[in-house]
Amino acid sequence: MCGIFGIYNVAEASKLTYLGLYALQHRGQESAGIASSDGTKIHSHVKMGLVSENFTPEVFHELPGRSAIGHCRYSTTGTSSIKNAQPLTVSYCRGQLAMAHNGNLVNADLLRSILEADGSIFSSTTDTEVIIHLLAQSKKNTFEEMLVDSLKRVKGAFSLVVLTEKELIGVVDPWNFRPLSLGKKDNGYVLASETCAFDIIDAEYIRAVEPGEMIIINENGLKSIKPFKPVKQKKCIFEFIYFSRPDSYIFGQSVQKARKALGAELAKESAVAADFVIPVPDSANSAATGYASESGTPYEIGIIRNHYIGRTFIEPSQSIRDFGAKIKYNPVKDILNNKDLLVIDDSIVRGTTSRKLVKMLRKAGANLVHWRISSPPITHPCFYGVDTPNRSELIAASHTIHEIEKYLKVESLCYLSIDGMVKAVGGKKEDYCLACFCGEYPVQFNTEPDKNGFER
């Protein structure tokens, strides 16, 4: 999972990109980078760490120009190291380009082995570099055609922003797995994974980039093409459940509205008497408000989350029970003591967080603890860009809801149904990827390539 941002023809482009990335920080905290163009040359600064740590005032002197792209990374393929940090900036036969990618390709390994057999030398383990090698080898005439040519051979999730000396390109795969939106700023344009990145720089939201759409922005203005064979769109529904910020629009829809509706639908399916509805902050806050208003149960803040956890902390040498959870969460004892709770979380992955939280709430004096999840059980890993563990580590892959309920030590556990989730988010079931909840993967992997790689 990653956050991507691009801006064209706006003063202080790299500083605005920094602000955009700052708003997208929740999408990836491992590395952050910006590449800018001054019209003749691409400049770049990419480092491991948070956006706010990586960009000092001096750094912006090295990032001149009116166009820029940025990336914050949460590794899904490739290790977490500087060689995999983005944007990836390269020189090729026509000049320079920088690319920032959100998503995961399902045929990257296959294409990489074909390219390596042909003599390509890779410097990273990212899918993104596969696209760059394909592009560099393309025999087409223009940059735009070369990019299309390379993207026709890849399969899976890609939302990309690409910067050349003279243009900015945004493109979304035909399945539309990951969100990308288009906005306007002064006389220029912006692209971002989520619209919260537009708000911070006072850019105006125009629309979501469409499935399979490529937007080319240069001195001639903005051009939109749809170069790929259309397929049934498969938007990632998990973006609404957990990943995106509630104040964003993704795929043209409000995340907050969807998340509240998920909570309301959950209440319709599984309401139970309780003194308070308590969210696991922050990811379940919005769903809990929806649940509370639908069920009529008062909403309370019973767990506080520490937002200032750095990557390095000193663990006590003496053992403190549930230390990991304590760094992040603390219960509000006065609220919880002797109360029956309806706790809402957005999802259960391994089950470790929920189990620790239940223990914490009991210790704080909670009486009955009912656990509600504003999505269905996660039974399958994601191969399209969300970091999920192997199937063997997903608790719902091998345990019934009743077994999980016992493991968490709660009075009751209910998940939202798949139909309830789709109803809440809106639109047709077939428009969404639901693979992590049902195992029906919309794009298969390890297919044999034809002589050109993959043509769609």
Ligand code: AMP
């Ligand atoms: P776990 O302890 O493994 O069950 O983790 C569950 C928590 O992780 C939930 O509170 C979610 O908000 C959060 N979560 C869900 N999906 C992801 C993800 N892909 N990456 C990081 N955290 C996640």
Ligand code: SF4
């Ligand atoms: Fe999103 Fe789940 Fe599909 Fe991955 S498998 S794209 S997380 S809905």
